[in-house]
Amino acid sequence: MNAVVVDGLTHRFGEVTALDDVSFEVAESEIFGLIGPDGAGKTTLMRLLAGLLTPNGGQIELGGVDVLADPEAAKQKLGYLSQVFSLYGDLTIGENLDFVVEMFQEDRAVAAEAKQRLLEMTDLARFVDRQAGRLSGGMKQKLGLSCALIHRPQVLLLDEPTTGVDPLSRRDFWRLLADLPGQGVTIVLSSPYMDEAARCDRLALIDHGRLLATGTADELAARVKGTMLEVVSRDLPAVSAALAGAAELLGETTFGDALHVRWDGPDAEAAVLARLQAAGVAVQEVIEIEAGLEDAFVELVSTGGAS
């Protein structure tokens, strides 16, 4: 059974169509990532799923419950972590957790056990009496996650959970998420980070309120045309100039000391190297690299998902 079914979801803010006929399904115990540019409609979609907004059209089903028909029953089944820190800064970690337990009217004995387990899992047990406002960004997110999980939801909604959190804390956070599918929790999350997208089982690319593509990270990356090459050189502008105008050149991106070139032709590595040598440009390295999700993202967004 699918944990989340979204069908024909449309939402407008006045004249602006924030989401346009979006449909997808998320299987039970799956980690599903919503990836899209700023303003693509990710947060609107998350809020619709969480029952915080009422759509102009379409259907949402969470854990078998029709969200539009019975939003309060659906809320009981879901945990939601919003993009902004939405816990009480002047309440302690323990008080925040207790408050959520009461909101969801969990059995107190069961909740106490869940609280203890979450505090240990997130390593927050030592700080249980500390006010939430005095925690670091990473710890706030862990507390937010704990609050979203304490009533043992079937579906966990995470809206950009690691934006602004440093890599170390992000890694810890993902380690916590990794255990949840094993416990039957389905996760839907949004993220602007491509390396994070790669950690999801399946992804949906969203742009301008429309779903461009869904699939695994590999499936999406495979949609990138051509071969990705990394050219390392001390004189990147010369490399760029030498390659300019080639019919095979699909695109290039400048990195600090390297140029990523997307080349549509046989023997790409040799062809590019030959062209650079012919132009007398000294390069340290030309190697084939795997097209990343970011490349797929950029391509799909620029072609509107038509490829």
Place this chain on the structure above:
Amino acid sequence: MRRIRAVARKEWLHIIRDPRSLIAALTLPVVLLVLYGYAVNLDLNELEWAVCDQDQSATSRALIANMSGLERFTFVGAIDDPEDTEQLFRLGTARGVVVLPAGLERDVFAGRTVPVQVLIDGSEGTIASLAQSYLEGAVNAFGAQISRDQARRRGLAGALGGQAIEARTRIYYNPDLISRKFLVPGLIAIVLMMLAALLTSGVVVRERERGTFELLAASPIAPSDLIIGKLLPYILLGLVDVVIAVVIGWVLFDVPVVGSPLALIVVSAIFVLTASAIGLFFSCVTSTQQAAMLLALASTVIPTMLLSGFAYPVRNMPLFLQGVAQVLPATHYIALLRGIILRGAGLMHMWPNVAALVAIGLLWPTVAIRRFRKAL
């Protein structure tokens, strides 16, 4: 119930963890009432008074001599015509004028009670009220003394209770003289109204501003549970303010609670609930704390000050404003407070006010709950 309790507990934690607003909530009634206390507690150290002696008799001269000898009474002179009184008041020469009518001595000896007019400059309310009571007191005391003398001379014990001369006061400029006793209950109501509405005006909109609203909205809590839970701690806080205000009224203004303290607490709880719900209502319909605060203040304090009968009697207002006054919770609360604190009246005797207060007290939380939207 669990959710109401949890919300109430959480709000209570917010209150006690924010020392600034807690201190403000507890000291503001003290500050406001004490400030007012000093303002009205100006002692009248010197009462300048004049006389218009139209009798020019031994008795009238005796009265003038008697009063001039009193402590704090400064005799500034005599006028011939009562019409000159305004001139004296305008120049500030005298605060009161005693008019002794022609035929005073004759009527006193004939055993009639003679009315003596006391004219008061009412432009400064509190001073005027003191001047009035001083002058009336002095005139009446003299009148009583004459009666006793006459009784003794005639050997008639029955005339003991008589009053040969009685002061009849007319106040210039401010006919409804404000008295402290009259003011204190109104002051308590205004301070409570302001504080309760102010404190709750932030509680929903603040959650929206800080983002914690998303957590609430994503939880299955019912709007009524949330609103009621949020109101409870503020009612408690408001009742603490009631106690503070009443104690200050007692100690500083010498206005003890004559009636039942329980009745006082009950009506205060209903009033604080209403005022808090009004604040909460504005918190539900605005998007910034400043806007909610301003609206709450403007819509509670101003009408309460002007229309609730705090200082200006409702019966003197145009009919339309009298109607408005009836829907203000403070109108009924002030009436009830005056009844309980000053007169010791029971709630049964003031049931129309009680009923009106309860009705308004049920209305506002309902409005707040209905206007609360669990959406972003």
Place this chain on the structure above:
Amino acid sequence: MSQPALVVTDLVRKFGDFTAVDHVSLEVQPGEVFGFLGPNGCGKSTTIKMICGLLAPTAGRIVVDGLDVATQAEAIRARLGYVAQFFNLYDTLTVRENLLFFGGVYGVPAGELEQRVDHWIDRLDLGGVAGQRAGQISVGLQRSLALAAAVLHEPVMLLLDEPTSGVDPVARRAFFEVIAELAASGAAVLVTTHVMDEAERCHRLSLMNRGRLVTEGTPTEIRALAGGSIWQVEVAPAGRALTLAESRADLSAVALFGTKLQYRVAEENGTGAPEAVAEWLREQGITTGPPKPVRPTIEHVFLQVLRDAPEEQP
């Protein structure tokens, strides 16, 4: 060689007992994009604020374009462009009004102001929102606006404090293209970040942790610091495979990417080690595919460097 755009020598900043910046020295040349990489609270922003003259150093020297910050702060400000971590332009002014205002504040000649504002509105794709209030445009566009406001006066040194946090990849690419252009035209750029693909776009990088600079080099040099080799293998069930891999002391950087398990094998374990790990997983009842090598990223090195750092403070 021209004089460095920025020379920081032995910079120290203490807040009470806490040393936020601990003897930091660095140099940024004109035309260079220098990345400052580190976790939250490592001292990156404090360092930037001292370079801007917004915060006085406890000790050390900062020289911008040959001028000492301690004595010539005002002269330096005219040579600096600063994009703060949090949006700090006027919400209620339009995009264009903000730019005209900041251009004026920084003394852009009146005759050129309009033209420069138009140029940057065009270059940073702000044309569509030029008449909208800054508070109402998207985060990505606010970032672009902040950048435009910081470069109107053609600064020698551009300081960017986490300029693209919360910005999507497409906008981030465009943003860094503009930064690369600014550098190519001779400006020095110092950018703090904890986003790895931003780090990849810098000419030189410095890793900062707990107030100290840990290592420095080009992105390629930094990547080369990764010890051992990193492998990736398809696993099922993924959760159990992750727990198993974590239980092995000889594996590090264990992480799950969807159904792919990543792990690092130390060099001394030999060339057969990656396959041996997969074999061991199979013995434990995990279905696996063949291990494939993964190119180390800056993030791998970053996490490796920080791994030994004491535990996170609340």
